[in-house]
Amino acid sequence: MKKGDHLFLVDGSGYIFRAYHALPPLNRKSDGLPTNAVLGFCNMVWKLMQDARNTDVGIVPTHFAVIFDYSSKTFRNEFYPEYKANRNAPPEDLIPQFGLIRQATVAFNLPCLEMEGFEADDLIATYCKLACEAGADTTIISSDKDLMQLVGPTVGMYDPMKDRQIGIPEVIEKWGVPPEKMIDLQALTGDSVDNVPGVPGIGPKTAAQLLEQFGDLDGLLARAGEIKQDKRRESIIANADKARISRQLVTLKNDVPVTDGLDDFVLHAPDGPKLIGFLKTMEFTSLTRRVAEATSTEAGDVQAVAVTVERADTAHGPDVGSGAPVSTGTNEAAQAAATADTARAGDTPSLLSALRLEAASAAKIEPGAYVAIRDTATLKTWLAQAKETGIVAFDTETTSSDPMLADLIGFSLAIGPSRAAYVPLAHKSGAGDLLGGGTLENQIPVREALALLKPLLEDKSVLKIAQDAKYDIVVMSRHGIDIAPFDDTMLISYVLDAGTGHHTLSSLADKWLGHATTPLKDLAGSGRSSVGFEQVDIDRATAYAAGHADVALRLWQVLKPRLAAKGLVSVYERLERPLVPVLARMEQRGISVDRQILSRLSGELAQGAARLEEEIYGLVGERINIGSPKQLGDILFGRMGLPGGSKTKTGQWSTSAQLLEDLAAEGHELPRKIVDWRQLTKLKSTYTDALPGFIHPDTKRVHTSYALAATTTGRLSSSDPNLQNIPVRTAEGRKIRTAFIADKGQKLVSADYSQIELRVLAHVAEIPQLTQAFADGADIHAITASEMFSVPVEGMPSEVRRRAKAINFGIIYGISAFGLANQLSIPREEAGAYIKKYFERFPGIRDYIEATKAYAREHGFVETIFGRRIHYPEIRSSNPSIRAFNERASINARLQGTAADIIRRAMVHMDEALEKAGLSARMLLQVHDELIFETVEAEVEATIPVVRRVMENAPMPAISMSVPLHVDARAANNWDEAH
Template identity: 60%
Template sequence: MTAPTTDRTDIVDPNDHVVLIDGSAYIFRAYHALPPLTRSSDKLPVGAVAGFCNMLWKLVRAQGFSPAPTHLAVVFDKSEQTFRKDIYPLYKAQRPDLPEDLIPQFPLIREATRAFDLACVEQAGFEADDIMATYAEQAKKRGARVTIISSDKDLMQLVDDNVRMYDPMKDKTIGAEEVFEKFGVTPDKVIDVQSLAGDSVDNVPGVPGIGIKTAAQLLADYGDLDTLLARAGEIKQTKRRENLIEFADQARLSRELVTLKRDVPVEVPLDEIAVVEPEGKRLVAFLKAMEFTTLTRRVGEAYEIEIAAIEPDERLKAGAPASLAFAEAAGLGPQAEEGGEAGAAAGFTTGGGDDPRLSPTRRAVARVEEAGKTPVDRSRYETVTSLARLQAWVGKAFETGFIAIDTETNSLDAMQAELVGFSLALAPNEACYVPLQHVGAGDGLFSEGMIPGQIPLAEALATIKPLLEDPAVLKIGQNLKYDWLILARHGIEIAPYDDTMLLSYVLDAGASPHGMDPLSMRWLNHTPIKYEEVAGKGKGAVTFDRVAIEKAVEYAAEDADVTLRLWRVLKARLVAERKSAVYETLERPLVTVLANMERRGILIDRQMLSRLSGDFAQGMARLEAEIGEMAGESFNPGSPKQLGDILFGKMQIPGGRKTPTGAWSTGADVLEELAEQGHELPRRILDWRQLQKLKSTYADALPTYVNPHSGRVHTSFALAATTTGRLSSSEPNLQNIPVRTEEGRKIRKAFVAAPGHKLVSADYSQIELRLLAEIADTPSLRQAFQDGLDIHAMTASEMFGVPIAGMPSEVRRRAKAINFGIIYGISAFGLANQLSIPREEAGAYIKRYFERFPGIRAYMDETRTFAREHGYVETLFGRRCHYPDIAAKNPSIRAFNERAAINARLQGSAADIIRRAMVRMDAALSRAKLDARMLLQVHDELIFEVPDDQIAATIPVIAKVMEEAPLPALALKVPLKVDARAAANWDEAH
């Protein structure tokens, strides 16, 4: 590269090209992308350094960049507290410790940067992303072009006409189009999407239940985050609306965390990062010390240096005490050492039996202490390719009395996936993988065939079936419901079993994640092989049946090995912390209950959905014609820009406001306000958007989920997805089917019963309000439920002094909003929005409510105090819901966690009750000789498919099981009530 100047200082101007390298991120990309490499003279790990140096050489030779960089900086994170940690202490808290072989490479990479005569920038209190954002902003203001070398999605908020990104691993430029492809929004909306969706990698909370796709759809409807949160009460989907209202402060907090600072007081000014020609001899000295022979030769040739005459840098040669000194200088030495010790203390081995004299608590502590003493050794895993060896493993499992199992398939859809193989583990490092259906290249040019040497599927399953169904052998899995479903399709029903995911969920719901990888890192101090490491990712990814068997063995057997190790730690904790009853009554038995519900699936009327899609399309077309006529021209109603130009440009409608990007805001709140002012076009746009949403999300999408073999839709239920114990569902999410509008209810009409059957919907009536009356010990509310009164009318009568008889509907509506709002910790602002009343009036309502029902205020205060002291609350059935941030210094975080904890006792207890009912339901129906089948659970509702001639006999059985679900553990003073109806479709049964 020819440098524009030989001085580091060079004023940036509009003709310049500023290149910013995300050094910290690239280190990890280089480390994981390249095979391990050590310096031959002393075995010092240098793989990440080598990858980094090759990238820098490509840059300084101006390969692939046009125009060539005029200013360049490599920006690193410093391992110190940043301002985001001050805002949210749990930010990035769950990130694993650094790999041991990467730690000494950090300071060497900084040395490499200096050897290339490039600016090496890092600054206390700020992340590399903030420094790059600041440089990019400064360069933009001067008209210069900016390229950020990174694939980090957080940096995509910076992309615009002047700023682009470049992913060196994929050799891919990232502009506005690529950002839209990833997030579904333009770069200026990336912050809002991330604020809603959160980020599990950085521990940014976001809003539960909202992913990137949903966030993008919401922003398309409402324009921006503030508008969406302000109008959240208008959202039709119940759970989504509730979450956006309840977690609004969390979304705002997330925005603070994901928004990059563009005004960092950078210690190295932008003008001082001008590119200069590397001093060839210094660079060669560094490369020779690293023993990078090929690159050393290339540098020598480029600068016409006699490399034999250059001595390696003495500080970096083998034997020099450089690594520790550099690590300490970079602030990594003590942190790495401390992290290693802490990780070792969190693991264990299972080399011997437990001392029977130990108490449950001491046994749990001992297992935790032992957990890291036996490192995972993948070289000891066995590939089982003969029936004799498989029989030997089965025989040993019968002797041991327990075995960990994991299945490998070619799909995440348990109802259609093919079984590719399975792994077993009996002890640490005593694990195997049994490949069954791995395929490879066949004899022909384009043909494929089964890789030889695998046990035939039927023979392997026949061998394993007696073990997996034997009641004397415990089977251990992680997220076992998936494996149960896979094997059940082959005639094997696993029993008995333990699930490490659910053990963790019972112990630590809300406190830490329950996936195998984070559990392994937390308790075993071990990072398992990631799926993409063996199967690839992106366009190069393959299904597991195409993974080479030698790679599959390490990955699959490790899963079983790690699961077994986790089981010993978590099972001991379960006993020591006295949570066995929660696990045994609410979690473990629900695995098979939900698996059977998923297998059954539910029928949909595809013709009805097709007609609805057509009706919605016709309605949209009709509205588009009306919209075009009103506007005086045709335009795309789905385009916010075109709509804004029409409303506020051409039609000059007053009241328009612009987003920070300068575009007109056309969110639902803006359109609602205009419609209320009497403008007809915004009302038509809202109608069009509603039909478009119903068409795309439900009428068009639901038929794509129909299983080709069963003809039914099979959702997947998640047991460990919420802090409170509520279930969630996905692929498709059947818990968010709209019910508030007539058009939305038409979607539920498409869920139908099989011929000769009806759907029965059994729904708990106001269960959380009943539990509030129970837990808060509020006599008037409790008596109202016992007397079967209209609870909302009774509340209105108590609060406003209005007789129940002849009560105006508006008065009852306000009491209903308060009743349900109190459960979710509604604020005066939220209630005012919901009822369209002044905030002062809403605040007075809430105050009066607590005056009339003082027990509720006492309950909330007691719960808040307990949660602050202990970090969790418990449901009536002992489920522990953790809220570690309830003592946070940040008021908004603290207030959010307080509201969540207060609600968790009610929502969690309700979730426990319906779980108890579900666990007992199939047995109760069987005892009554009834053929009803439980198909779905949607919050407080269970849906069954019942033969026509058994409906009258079935409904009382269902209602009895649900209403008596708390017994015998708990006898509620407030009776539970279940409303159950039968109909040909879900809407009519509800």
């Protein structure tokens, strides 16, 4: 072995156990011999060997060996008999597989090593050292932490089941110490599985911190008296000998007197017939076939090696496909087309819709007709034709799903069915090239292409069609192009069919065109091995990208007429389409987030959580994973036998906050600490630690992404990051909001609707008492309580108001006695009585609920007061619980959806109103009933009345509500104080 060689050492014993537990049980068909771990092992080794032949992927081994434990007794037992003494015997169906896996190794022509008295890990350590001395690199195929001490500049690990490389940084990331300190860390933490004692009360976090402070274990033990925490200091002093013996146990022996030399491990090409013989014996048909193909062996000619399992194996490929794909869309297409009689197209919207649908299902998609445009002359021809036609579908291809980070790689155009083209701009070659690969030839320079494209995209006389136009609008806006006018097939579908499924290009193509789109991962791969779109081959990119434009155009042809046919044009044109540029601007603006505030909070939360962790470990008596509901449930209700346990639907003990709160109220100490720990770790992981990662490198602001068509009710959703669930209820959580700040000289203005859904309820259900109460500006929950319980509002006990408030919210959610009982922690009978009483006092609400259910049952959808439709196709289900769920959802949808429509209208009108008032305020965020703006300090006082006016009058002139809307607004330097 020499420098440049690469040794692969497979931890065979470690892999056997992991594969056995990870893979479903598998038995040889002919005699029931258990083989799941054997198959897992063979697949893994085969994949490693295949990768070895593929120089494009990963690391290429030149030497290869598989290493096993000889027996459970090793030299460690001589000085510590308890070592691994508490190991259970392996499962019965694993035992026969140990021998089989050794035979598999031999069948693969690989060295199969083991030595009496030593663990596999010791052999691995020894060969690592030898390889290192020879100047070669080593990769250990394992993810066992016991081996991480071996990681170094020339030694890495690879976890084949998670496809993860483990190097020095990964060890530090996982354990907080570099590999050379892993021994000391393990000596401190111990290992309950291997019965390594360690120091009680010291886990990986504490151990890492101590090693950081004291350098190494000897330093720590020598200066243990300096440790501040009493318990920790005492434990370490008292258990110093345990730590030392633990260190001996976990230190791998790297001078095992091995007999084989590294040169015996040279990797040879697999011996096809030998390997296939074994695989056929195991009856692994699929792997046999793959090996046969790869080794050019005729599997049928190879005999299975063991006489006991003689079987005529046919190693031919499986049949693929079973006729034409069936899609719901083709049925619907056929139905709709059938309603079209002989009248001419265009006579009525319904007829046009039907004819379009018929045409769409008839016109097959022909990717062969797509062209790649690679010179300006051709591009100009296409752009001219698009201008002539007046309609063009447009789609961008980029490097990221986040439009603020996406680099433009190309764009596609479609001007008629199958008349689509892709314009590659920045495709590159050479995926593995350290220089990133050069830009490919024969691509129009980006600036030149965009200069030609800009007039078309901004041409008022040319309609641009896009699927999810907001994405393309943001990307092109960053290149100085304002796409207008446009239609969005995703939004048209959303208006037509909210509640019936997703509105992605692929689902719409399947539903309406009976066409299966190619997933991006087929071109660019997925996960760790994925590449940017710039690496995708231009021919494949053309089929993909031009296909998207083609499909979008066809969908538009089918869907657009349906808007008119169903009376939904105004919903689309007033509530959906105009919101797209508004949201695009909000996303591009982003909001400033103070890194330092979050960092300080993160530190505080970490400290609080660490303190609670130690306290919890103390109470539990061992270092459980507090984040594991499974372990928590077993400890609380199993070992500690706490009362009141309930099970989740999967049979696990429930450890919900509600349940733990109840236990805490009974005086139990542990549940309270767990609830507190959860709050701190939640705030830390979801907010203080995650948010800084979203700060944009250029703008230094956080740009969320709003989804327009993700909810059934018409609400927006926010993601990457979600800025609609920033904490507000607790004082601790609200601190997160102080990190959302206005820029220097500016203020944040927050304006939120007060009780908007209850106001909508009062309006649509026409409830005189509620309408009056809102008109009077009264306390709505107190009025409700007063009506129900005949008590005066003055001096009302807070508990009475609380119950009325819960009922009001319950109505909005489609009330049930079960849910109300849960919310108020009262018996279901009592909750039922409240509801009955409520309906007696507010009969209009019962009428409203019944009318909504009847309407939904009859039509399969409900509508908001602005005409938005929300479908509930399962409302006629014969399953009572599904039916009841859909009834509650439909009751809620009219209210939540109407409120969503109102704020959408406000947002659509807001920018123009501000501009007309000469104000520079910019809308940044929407949180369902709240809008957040940023404006210069001097304009705050002028801005608030304008914002309030637009929001409060948002339903006008479409609807004049019988209930006034009320908006609270205030300004401050951060979101916490503004809210």
